[in-house]
Amino acid sequence: MDDGPEDDLSVTPPKECAAGLPAVRHALEYSLGQTSPRRTALTLLTMNQVDGTDCPGCAWPDPAPGHRHRNEYCENGAKHINDEATSRRVTRDFFRRHSVSELSRRSDRWLNQQGRLTEPMVKRPGSDHYEPISWHDALGLVATELTSLGSPDEAAFYTSGRVSNEAAFVLQLFARAFGTNNLPDCSNFCHESSGAALHETLGVGKGTVTLLDLEHADLILVVGQNPGTNHPRQLSALEQAKLNGARIIAVNPLPEAGLLRFKNPQKPRGVIGSGTQIADRLLQIRLGGDLALFQALNRLLLEAEDERPGTVLDQDFIRSSTTGFDEFAEHVRATTWKEACARTGLVRAEIEAVRDEVLRSERVIVCWAMGLTQHRHAVPTIREVVNFLLLRGNLGRTGSGACPVRGHSNVQGDRTMGVWERMPDGFLDALQREFGFDPPRAHGLDSVDTIRAMRAGRVKVFLGLAGNFVRAAPDSAVTEEALRGCRLTAHVSTKLNRSHAVCGDTALILPTLGRTERDVQESGEQFVTVEDSMSEVHASRGRLEPASRLLLSEVAILSRLARMTLDGTVDVPWDAFEADYGTLRDRISRVVPGFHDFNARVARPGGFCLPNPVNEGVFPTPEGKAVFTANVGDAQPVPPGHLLLQTLRSHDQWNTVPYTDNDRYRGIHGDRRVVLVCPDDLAGLGLAEGDRIDLVSVWTDGVERRAPGFEVVPYPTPAGCAAAYYPETNVLVPLDSVADVSNQPTSKGVVVRLEPAAP
Amino acid sequence: MSVVTEMVQVAVPVRTAYDQWTQFESFPRFMSRVGKVTQERPTLTHWTIRVGPLRRGFHAEVLEQHPDAHVSWRSLDRHLQHHGSVTFQSLALGRTTVTVRLHLVGWRGLGVPAPLRAVVRRMVRAELGRFQEYVEGVGDAGETWRGTIHDGRVLQLQKEPPDTPGWPHG
Numbered sequence: 001m002d003d004g005p006e007d008d009l010s011v012t013p014p015k016e017c018a019a020g021l022p023a024v025r026h027a028l029e030y031s032l033g034q035t036s037p038r039r040t041a042l043t044l045l046t047m048n049q050v051d052g053t054d055c056p057g058c059a060w061p062d063p064a065p066g067h068r069h070r071n072e073y074c075e076n077g078a079k080h081i082n083d084e085a086t087s088r089r090v091t092r093d094f095f096r097r098h099s100v101s102e103l104s105r106r107s108d109r110w111l112n113q114q115g116r117l118t119e120p121m122v123k124r125p126g127s128d129h130y131e132p133i134s135w136h137d138a139l140g141l142v143a144t145e146l147t148s149l150g151s152p153d154e155a156a157f158y159t160s161g162r163v164s165n166e167a168a169f170v171l172q173l174f175a176r177a178f179g180t181n182n183l184p185d186c187s188n189f190c191h192e193s194s195g196a197a198l199h200e201t202l203g204v205g206k207g208t209v210t211l212l213d214l215e216h217a218d219l220i221l222v223v224g225q226n227p228g229t230n231h232p233r234q235l236s237a238l239e240q241a242k243l244n245g246a247r248i249i250a251v252n253p254l255p256e257a258g259l260l261r262f263k264n265p266q267k268p269r270g271v272i273g274s275g276t277q278i279a280d281r282l283l284q285i286r287l288g289g290d291l292a293l294f295q296a297l298n299r300l301l302l303e304a305e306d307e308r309p310g311t312v313l314d315q316d317f318i319r320s321s322t323t324g325f326d327e328f329a330e331h332v333r334a335t336t337w338k339e340a341c342a343r344t345g346l347v348r349a350e351i352e353a354v355r356d357e358v359l360r361s362e363r364v365i366v367c368w369a370m371g372l373t374q375h376r377h378a379v380p381t382i383r384e385v386v387n388f389l390l391l392r393g394n395l396g397r398t399g400s401g402a403c404p405v406r407g408h409s410n411v412q413g414d415r416t417m418g419v420w421e422r423m424p425d426g427f428l429d430a431l432q433r434e435f436g437f438d439p440p441r442a443h444g445l446d447s448v449d450t451i452r453a454m455r456a457g458r459v460k461v462f463l464g465l466a467g468n469f470v471r472a473a474p475d476s477a478v479t480e481e482a483l484r485g486c487r488l489t490a491h492v493s494t495k496l497n498r499s500h501a502v503c504g505d506t507a508l509i510l511p512t513l514g515r516t517e518r519d520v521q522e523s524g525e526q527f528v529t530v531e532d533s534m535s536e537v538h539a540s541r542g543r544l545e546p547a548s549r550l551l552l553s554e555v556a557i558l559s560r561l562a563r564m565t566l567d568g569t570v571d572v573p574w575d576a577f578e579a580d581y582g583t584l585r586d587r588i589s590r591v592v593p594g595f596h597d598f599n600a601r602v603a604r605p606g607g608f609c610l611p612n613p614v615n616e617g618v619f620p621t622p623e624g625k626a627v628f629t630a631n632v633g634d635a636q637p638v639p640p641g642h643l644l645l646q647t648l649r650s651h652d653q654w655n656t657v658p659y660t661d662n663d664r665y666r667g668i669h670g671d672r673r674v675v676l677v678c679p680d681d682l683a684g685l686g687l688a689e690g691d692r693i694d695l696v697s698v699w700t701d702g703v704e705r706r707a708p709g710f711e712v713v714p715y716p717t718p719a720g721c722a723a724a725y726y727p728e729t730n731v732l733v734p735l736d737s738v739a740d741v742s743n744q745p746t747s748k749g750v751v752v753r754l755e756p757a758a759p
Numbered sequence: 760m761s762v763v764t765e766m767v768q769v770a771v772p773v774r775t776a777y778d779q780w781t782q783f784e785s786f787p788r789f790m791s792r793v794g795k796v797t798q799e800r801p802t803l804t805h806w807t808i809r810v811g812p813l814r815r816g817f818h819a820e821v822l823e824q825h826p827d828a829h830v831s832w833r834s835l836d837r838h839l840q841h842h843g844s845v846t847f848q849s850l851a852l853g854r855t856t857v858t859v860r861l862h863l864v865g866w867r868g869l870g871v872p873a874p875l876r877a878v879v880r881r882m883v884r885a886e887l888g889r890f891q892e893y894v895e896g897v898g899d900a901g902e903t904w905r906g907t908i909h910d911g912r913v914l915q916l917q918k919e920p921p922d923t924p925g926w927p928h929g
Contacts, residue, residue, distance in 0.1 A: 422926075
């Protein structure tokens with residue numbers, strides 16, 4: 001990339017407190033750097049309000065109507081929404097000046113900073129520039145390519161979590177009417193392991209808690225999650241829980257600022273006081289050590305019950321509502337302390353202290369994110385978390401439960417709308433009844449399998465609806481080669497990103513409305529809907545004038561594409577869907593369980609909540625009960641002289657898009673190509689602070705995966721564990737290094753060695 | 760802690776009395792102090808209470824619910840704490856005794872002064888009288904949820920499970 005870091009690297013001590021007035025300042029600085037004060041005010045004051053715009057950032061829920069702050073957003077949400085609302089524009093003149101080759105050498109930050117896309121663009125075979133194309137011709141080109149494929153399964157339709165429920169439903173309907181279940185989506189990279197584990201053990205692949213539960217828990221474990229950067233509004237809920245008397249235990253390899261202390265900028269104690277301590281205990285666990293931790297904890301709880309029968313475990317609940325307990329108990333009793341301490345990097349006393357906290361607590365919640373899901377043993381790990389919750393009946397009661405925290409606003413809703421390559425027959429039958437065509441039944445491809453198929457030439461057309469697939473995916477070199485091998489890549493996007501520069505023979509940029517923009521169709525102004533991490537479905541409306549008159553909404557783009565591609569072969573009213581999203585919601589209400597009276601219910605302030613059967617005493621597993629499991633698994637073995645690397649976001653970043661080169665919470669300024677290493681490891685590796693190294697990952701295929709030119713920064717991370725930012729380090733994650741069962745890339749468990757960089 | 764106990768005899772069978780009482784969202788129809796009740800899930804309700812011009816909202820967790828026998832709850836309001844129970848005792852000739860036992864913890868657990876306890880006692884007595892008038896006038900509670908809740912958890916659903924997407928979410 002020829003646009004380098006903003007400044008030379010400087011390192012300051014990591015912060016021990018998140019948010020506060022600096023968060024407000026940074027949010028406003030970034031926002032006002034993108035757009036006018038008027039637009040900034042409009043976006044921020046309507047964000048996450050009833051009748052306002054849903055933050056396109058993370059999937060943290062909003063408080064009930066009437067209980068929201070006037071400023072109901074976090075620093076990163078503010079940056080994200082004004083990054084979208086930017087006044088900068090990318091025009092046809094830009095593409096004349098910058099070739100695709102040149103764009104492919106530009107950094108993610110530079111590409112993002114160029115502004116909003118304004119009209120459809122096409123890169124034709126053999127050309128190195130995008131040129132303007134009309135919507136009719138652009139969609140006609142896609143339709144022609146699709147209909148000339150040898151099989152519908154030679155196409156893949158990717159969704160990212162910004163996509164609304166309506167657009168997601170239209171996309172999967174189109175794909176299935178076209179004849180394929182190839183529906184990769186960004187959750188394949190994020191919480192697929194959670195869905196797999198929860199579905200198997202509880203019968204529901206979603207979290208079971210609401211904001212109210214968090215506020216009334218006695219104990220909250222925040223495991224493998226960094227709310228200060230990735231879900232900052234969660235800190236408000238944790239602060240409220242603390243004020244209500246809850247204890248919080250954080251389990252994380254890094255002492256993240258948001259786990260230590262929170263200065264709520266909307267409260268006096270956060271502005272002029274010292275804020276609220278978040279974690280009462282921080283367990284700095286080794287990467288991938290969480291399965292061993294929960295097994296050790298579960299063993300301690302069983303032993304406590306042995307000592308005081310009937311006082312520790314919820315025997316009534318275990319007897320009446322679970323299965324598999326005996327096998328689980330026998331397995332977990334056989335785990336050893338030697339193994340537990342080696343895998344966790346913790347001492348026995350630390351784990352026993354957690355046990356003591358648990359025994360003092362009637363209601364316990366476990367929150368987690370990528371720190372659990374992005375390891376090869378992620379599914380067994382999350383199953384073990386469920387075992388832990390089941391032991392003392394911490395499911396189905398207020399203030400208790402499982403809380404996977406999703407990091408993209410509608411990633412949960414997209415899956416609810418049917419964006420999954422393995423939808424059950426019940427859903428496909430409902431589609432068939434409603435629309436009169438036979439959806440394909442053979443399972444399709446998820447994201448990893450789509451890359452494999454593109455590489456092998458079995459997928460020739462890739463349509464991406466939002467997101468930045470090439471930078472979200474692992475094994476960057478393989479993914480890029482796979483995309484370049486396609487006949488056509490087309491992306492429905494708001495801003496420029498690397499996915500537009502790494503493209504097929506023919507490539508299309510299809511610019512679309514952002515969440516912040518008014519969406520006016522034939523029947524009038526429209527709204528879309530989203531579903532947050534706690535299964536609350538609500539509306540989102542934009543207020544700004546669109547960035548260009550030539551933008552179409554995602555629903556409009558997909559409806560027109562479907563009409564042109566399918567040419568009346570299915571009886572689906574694509575025109576009506578485009579003209580009035582209410583007609584689309586009526587159809588959704590008859591296909592997707594729980595969405596009856598969709599239009600009426602979502603029009604209520606705050607929308608509606610999809611009930612979780614677990615909270616109504618129902619575990620929809622084949623046995624009709626919650627399932628205890630016996631789990632085995634470990635992180636990748638790390639040879640001597642190597643480290644286990646986790647890829648992570650900086651604080652000034654949202655998903656694949658860095659806003660600056662700073663990570664102020666971790667004390668990193670001016671450069672993102674850094675690797676955080678435990679000081680105890682430096683000597684053993686013959687390295688010192690400031691050394692320039694290349695990161696090289698190790699995998700069974702013998703292929704060298706190298707991320708060159710990183711600077712070593714000593715950091716308080718457990719020995720043997722390192723950290724570096726993605727997407728720069730996605731190149732190190734082998735495509736075939738995936739979690740068992742879920743096929744999710746192991747982005748937090750990469751074996752690397754540090755080699756001196758070439759001079 | 761202060762305890763207020765009040766009871767009323769209603770001229771309806773125990774099942775009718777219990778079924779009507781557990782339709783919590785219907786309380787505003789016959790209780791003058793209750794502005795609105797929303798049943799968010801079987802074990803969780805939200806109440807808006809009105810006293811003169813004042814309004815206060817709070818969540819209440821149902822801890823126990825046993826058909827035709829007993830309901831107990833606790834408020835989740837950390838400032839104005841209380842918990843309570845209602846028992847239903849079947850009498851001869853199709854009559855039922857409904858007994859409310861309200862434990863007042865008070866503002867942040869500081870207890871409730873005697874004069875205020877007396878006010879609460881009068882309010883509870885008056886509201887029970889309105890419940891009696893309503894349930895005897897209506898005479899039939901209609902279809903209602905007859906599940907069992909124990910220790911804050913639904914034990915027996917007694918109806919179809921909720922209609923929700925049943926596939927894994929990533």
